[in-house]
Amino acid sequence: xxxxxxxxxxxxxxxxVAYVFELVRRKHLSEEYSMGWLVTGTLMLILSxxxxxxxxxxxxxGATLFTSTLFFFGLLFLMIICLHFSIRISALTQQVRTLTQxxxxxxxxxxxxxxxxxxxxxxxxxSNLEQI
Amino acid sequence: MKTLSYQTFKPQAQPQNESxxxxxxxxxxxxxxxxxxxxxxxxxxxxxAYNEEKNIGAVLEGIQKISPGLPILVINDxxxxxxxxxxxxxxxxxxxxxxxxxxxxxLQTGFLYAVKNxxxxxxxxxSDGQHDPANIKDLIEEVKKDSCDVVxxxxxxxxxxxxxxxxxxxxxxxxxxxxxxxxxxxxxxxTSGFQALKGSAIQFAASxxxxxxxxDADFIILMNRxxxxxxxxxxTMHASPVxxxxxxxxxxxYYVFKMFLSIFVTLLRKSSKx
Numbered sequence: 001x002x003x004x005x006x007x008x009x010x011x012x013x014x015x016x017v018a019y020v021f022e023l024v025r026r027k028h029l030s031e032e033y034s035m036g037w038l039v040t041g042t043l044m045l046i047l048s049x050x051x052x053x054x055x056x057x058x059x060x061x062g063a064t065l066f067t068s069t070l071f072f073f074g075l076l077f078l079m080i081i082c083l084h085f086s087i088r089i090s091a092l093t094q095q096v097r098t099l100t101q102x103x104x105x106x107x108x109x110x111x112x113x114x115x116x117x118x119x120x121x122x123x124x125x126x127s128n129l130e131q132i
Numbered sequence: 133m134k135t136l137s138y139q140t141f142k143p144q145a146q147p148q149n150e151s152x153x154x155x156x157x158x159x160x161x162x163x164x165x166x167x168x169x170x171x172x173x174x175x176x177x178x179x180x181a182y183n184e185e186k187n188i189g190a191v192l193e194g195i196q197k198i199s200p201g202l203p204i205l206v207i208n209d210x211x212x213x214x215x216x217x218x219x220x221x222x223x224x225x226x227x228x229x230x231x232x233x234x235x236x237x238x239l240q241t242g243f244l245y246a247v248k249n250x251x252x253x254x255x256x257x258x259s260d261g262q263h264d265p266a267n268i269k270d271l272i273e274e275v276k277k278d279s280c281d282v283v284x285x286x287x288x289x290x291x292x293x294x295x296x297x298x299x300x301x302x303x304x305x306x307x308x309x310x311x312x313x314x315x316x317x318x319x320x321x322x323t324s325g326f327q328a329l330k331g332s333a334i335q336f337a338a339s340x341x342x343x344x345x346x347x348d349a350d351f352i353i354l355m356n357r358x359x360x361x362x363x364x365x366x367x368t369m370h371a372s373p374v375x376x377x378x379x380x381x382x383x384x385x386y387y388v389f390k391m392f393l394s395i396f397v398t399l400l401r402k403s404s405k406x
């Protein structure tokens with residue numbers, strides 16, 4: 001691998017790993033979400049540092065250029081991270097939907113109770129739903 | 133091969149924030165369609181509404197005129213106009229969602245409410261005046277019978293032919309044909325939002341199995357596969373006063389894609405059972 005791209009790649013990986021650690025330390029990134037980035041950064045760092053590793057992996061995937069192997073795995077890791085995010089977003093969306101529905105129902109019940117509390121005792125009128 | 137399964141919501145059996153993974157085989161059993169109706173059956177009309185201050189009043193008046201005393205619940209789906217105020221002026225109940233969540237979510241809120249309050253029959257209808265309140269009684273009478281759990285009001289079984297755009301008609305025909313094929317019975321109007329459900333079918337609609345955006349042909353197929361009996365009856369549908377369908381613009385593409393995907397995965401889940 002050309003030394004220049006090797007150095008740039010190593011620097012980027014070190015920066016990525018260090019920055020992710022810093023984000024976790026500052027609590028800007030949760031441990032759960034940092035894992036994907038740390039694994040990606042570490043594996044890319046190993047591929048960038050070790051000539052033997054990148055040669056072996058390039059032979060495995062059939063890449064003629066070592067830089068292609070780096071790009072290939074960089075993209076692969078990003079795809080995995082994006083898919084993981086899509087799964088998490090889907091779960092969060094479902095949770096927000098359920099919360100929205102329950103907030104709506106609870107708010108409705110709260111209004112009915114408030115109405116009952118503020119109603120004078122001689123007024124015993126009830127809502128349509130309660131009459132049934 | 134790993135068996136795929138449905139996430140099922142059990143409102144009575146456990147805390148509501150937890151969902152349980154159960155096998156496809158268990159679905160029909162869990163939501164047993166043989167569940168007896170309460171006597172007399174508690175009936176609720178649910179109407180999802182988004183910015184419908186102009187139409188909702190007339191819809192509520194129409195229902196109250198034809199079926200007086202029938203409880204009506206409007207789910208105000210984050211409207212920015214006076215929909216909530218108009219509903220309250222007409223002495224109907226209203227649940228206001230904090231923001232616009234979409235038709236399916238609003239509708240399912242109504243089903244959740246019905247399950248929570250032990251309603252045994254739920255009639256769902258649209259807020260734009262498209263559905264004729266005169267047909268509510270027909271839906272209720274039909275769903276009370278032992279022969280079905282879900283009754284769909286079909287505009288195409290009616291003598292008055294419903295006018296719609298060519299693309300919309302083609303979509304209805306396509307998904308109606310797919311649903312007919314997969315359900316083994318004629319489904320003429322899978323997009324109809326004028327339906328009546330009873331007992332366990334309401335619980336099923338309140339569960340995680342319910343499609344969150346556009347409950348459509350996919351849900352009819354799912355209901356059929358899970359052992360619920362679906363029946364169509366003719367209803368009158370008027371043209372919506374302000375016509376902008378849920379399925380317009382880029383949403384049409386998403387709708388078609390979503391429907392195909394949803395039907396496909398429903399079939400995959402079914403095949404995993406064997």
